Amino acid sequence: MHGRAVVVGVGESAYYKHGGSPDTEFQLACTAIRNAAEDAGLELRQLDGLISYMDNRNSPLRLADALGFEELRWSSTPWAGGGNNSSATMHLADAAVSGGHANYVVAFRALAQGQFQRLGSGAGLMAGTAPEGLSWGLPYGLMSPAQECALQTNRWMHDHGVSQEALASVSLACYANAQRNPRAVRYGRPLTREDYHASRWIVEPFHLFDCCMENDGAAALIITTPERAKDLPGKAVPIVATAQGKGPEIGLTTFQQRWFPGMYYENVGRILWERAGVKPADIDVLQMYENFTGPVVMALCEMGFCEPADVEAFVGDGRLEGPDAALPFNTSGGNIAEAYIHGLEMVVEAVRQVRGESTCQAKNVELSLAVGGPGYAPGSAVLFGPAI
Amino acid sequence: MSRYLGDDFILPGLTPNNTPFFTAGSIQIQFCDDCGHAQHPPDDLCYACQGRNLSFRTCPGTGRVESCARVHHPLHPALRERVPYVIAIVSVDGAPGVNVQGNVVHCDTSSVRIGQKVRAVYEEAVDPHSGTKLLIPQWEPAD
Incomplete structure (x- = not known):
């Protein structure tokens, strides 16, 4: 195991329904970073690194100025894709501090969808002609991640005889766990299996409740070295392994035969287990990014948690629900029921589990895993170890 | 034929790489003349041998539904007036390893199945920038 970088602070803004934030996206980002610094026992001026991912609109220069950093020594974002890189933020933060490039690095994600358009809304695609990269799908009305993942999931369910109940079980676990979490946007809104099946189709096999929400909010984590963490008041949570990447020749679009159907997480799992020296059965608590439920069950199999033939039993009968679950899973409610901060809120939850501070606290947590969004490459994962 | 999602729906913006596929009125897939590799979407070099001798070849225009999904x-x-409609991934006969995206037309949306044999049909449109006639590949049941 590695453990030369540790998370010393986590912070969030309040989470809102999409378009519900009274703050701008930049204000949300600053709030989450301030809260993370306060949690760590650090002054804002001590922070010297910034990492985000996806179409980040909050420039590191603007943030470092506004928050009063004395200097900025590291700013980076992983290439390609979207929420698949939520855990890659820890990969970069680990590199930044264990390599001595910066001292206190912030990983953050902020979004205000009232101020900006919704992710995957198609709102930017109204023009008359599609650019080359989108021309293969858009003229056919194939224009959203839900549709792309539905095509993958339908074929995978067909090949392995997996039923809709497996997808339902993932959604129900997220909703059940969110009922313990007052931060969750869906707190106080329990979901039954009947409600799930009665909800409208978005694209088959995804009902409304198979899809992540759209939200406003921000989340942040602060990473430093174990040596620096000794001078800070709180628990430090080691990054024991990270993985980011993709297998060979997945295609510029995600549908070529070699990897279809697939979520591109086989190699992420293999790299993670090799670097950590552990196996899936050793994981005490799992946060797995649900863009949609289908990709979750597929990625569980690709990472080695179970075989496709066993996945309905693996996720069914409440085996993912609550702190005493066979595998405590998405314990804050995840993207489906806590808030969709593009998965970074789930990395925060993975840290809370190690610190013993979750609202759905698993017992005796030593290995806490957060997996980025399946179905898009490069995938990413981060494994946290026992607090020091 | 008129377009499945309406004649005013989004068109492919033509580029050198996608013009054969969207204008030929046949299924045009890029092959490497050096090693024979078929690839889609087309690109500037061969992903198997990095060769630059690439050309488009006419495939038979039949295929198989590898996956499909009804969009609601x-x-x-x-x-809004077109849902539910069916999106599909179709493997292209004559181009090993290649799948393309499309709709399955001329049938009930609930009848489309994985494994179904399909054949290409073409939607007519005009590129608004160049005036070029488009023949956009679509797929209809063949069995």
């Missing part, structure tokens, strides 16, 4: 939520205003 319209993401574009023009689709």
Whole structure:
């Protein structure tokens, strides 16, 4: 195991329904970073690194100025894709501090969808002609991640005889766990299996409740070295392994035969287990990014948690629900029921589990895993170890 | 034929790489003349041997539904009157390893199945920038 970088602070803004934030996206980002610094026992001026991912609109220069950093020594974002890189933020933060490039690095994600358009809304695609990269799908009305993942999931369910109940079980676990979490946007809104099946189709096999929400909010984590963490008041949570990447020749679009159907997480799992020296059965608590439920069950199999033939039993009968679950899973409610901060809120939850501070606290947590969004490459994962 | 999602729906913007596929009126797939590798979407070099001797070859125009999904939520205003519609991934006969995206037309949306044999048909449109006639590949049941 590695453990030369540790998370010393986590912070969030309040989470809102999409378009519900009274703050701008930049204000949300600053709030989450301030809260993370306060949690760590650090002054804002001590922070010297910034990492985000996806179409980040909050420039590191603007943030470092506004928050009063004395200097900025590291700013980076992983290439390609979207929420698949939520855990890659820890990969970069680990590199930044264990390599001595910066001292206190912030990983953050902020979004205000009232101020900006919704992710995957198609709102930017109204023009008359599609650019080359989108021309293969858009003229056919194939224009959203839900549709792309539905095509993958339908074929995978067909090949392995997996039923809709497996997808339902993932959604129900997220909703059940969110009922313990007052931060969750869906707190106080329990979901039954009947409600799930009665909800409208978005694209088959995804009902409304198979899809992540759209939200406003921000989340942040602060990473430093174990040596620096000794001078800070709180628990430090080691990054024991990270993985980011993709297998060979997945295609510029995600549908070529070699990897279809697939979520591109086989190699992420293999790299993670090799670097950590552990196996899936050793994981005490799992946060797995649900863009949609289908990709979750597929990625569980690709990472080695179970075989496709066993996945309905693996996720069914409440085996993912609550702190005493066979595998405590998405314990804050995840993207489906806590808030969709593009998965970074789930990395925060993975840290809370190690610190013993979750609202759905698993017992005796030593290995806490957060997996980025399946179905898009490069995938990413981060494994946290026992607090020091 | 008129377009499955309406004649005003989004068109492919033509580029050198996608013009054969969207204008030929046959299924045009890029092959490497050095090693024979078929690839889609087309690109500037061969992903198998990095060769640059690439050409488009005419495939028979038949294929198989590798996956399909019925779309119920319209993401574009023009689709509100079109849902539910079927999106599909089709493997192209004559181009090993290649799948393309499309719709399965001329049938009930609930009848489309994985494994179904399909054949290409073409939607007519005009590129608004160049005036070029488009023949956009679509797929209809063949069995």
